Amino acid sequence: MKRAALTVFLVFGIILSAIAPTNATAGNVFAKNSSATGKIALTFDDGPHPIYTPKILEILEEYEIDATFFVIGRNVENYPDAFRAILGSGCEIGNHTYTHGNIGGMSESEICRELELTEQAIAKIAPLRPTIFRPPEGACGSAIERASRERGYDIVLWSIDTLDWAHTPSDIIARKxxxxxxxxxxxxxxxxxxRGNTTLGALRIIIPELLARGYEFVTVSELLGDE
Ligand SMILES: [Zn+2]
Structure with missing residues (x-):
């Protein structure tokens, strides 16, 4: 290769690598990691919220455990202090779209825009770019997977649904x-x-019990072995 051509190639390569997503394994879909012996990951969706997010963080701090918050971009903009509180706690941040709309009915570019707007809302507050994405309702499909890959995300679903979103009583969440x-x-x-929160009461039961059983609470990325 001629020197000029090589230079152009190298410069273009550097520019490309600078704008490319940082997550080299983007595009995977995870719901659990059975090989993470003794580890579990608590995840909280749909915040940040000015009242409940700080209350959850207070409980996590009391037990000195980490968790992952999949935030809605619009809520990050509306409640920046609650978002800063998550950052201050050392918990992990994931992307949960900007509007929490029905992404199952969106095109790839519309989903990319949802992800990007949340990235921008976060970037206004902290130099942070999430690499994990939870689609609202756990929606999956080819457009969602392509958009995730394009924006540098792994998709993270779940293996246990506590049904707290359905106002399941705290003791039933905990027992199940x-x-x-x-x-x-x-x-x-x-x-x-x-219309009410049963999550806090459930956390008060499950965290001490699972710690007593020897479980370690980690972030999603730690659970998946990315950290
Ligand atoms: Zn949600």
Whole structure:
């Protein structure tokens, strides 16, 4: 290759690598990691919320455990202090779209835009670019997977749905979860549910019990072995 051509090739390569997503394994879909012995991941969707997110963080801090928050971009803009509180706690941030709309009915470019708007809302507050994406309702499909890959995300679903979104009483959430939990489970919870919250009460039961059983609470990326 001639020197000029080589230079152009190298410069173009550097530019490409600078704008390319940082997640080299993007495009995978995860719901749990059974090989993560003794580890589990709590995840909270639909925040940040000015009341419930700080209350959840207070409980996590009390037990000195980590979790992952899949945030809605619009809520990051509306409640920046609650978002900063998550960052301050050391918990992980994931992307949960900007509007929480029906992405099953969106085109690839519309989904990319949802992801990008949330990235921009986050970037206004902190130099952070999430690499994990949870589609609202756990929707999957080729457009969603292509958009995730294009924006540099792995898709993270869950292996245990606590049904806190359906106002399931705290003790029932806890009983079902404690009867089903296993190595590498990803637990779906919410830091915002309209008309009341049973999540906080459930956390008060399940966290001390699972710690007593020897489980370690880690972020999703730690659970998947990316950190
Ligand atoms: Zn959601």
């Amino acid at each position: 979860l404690l009867g089903n939990i296993g190595d590498g489970d990803i637990i779906l919870m919410h830091d915002y549910v309209s």
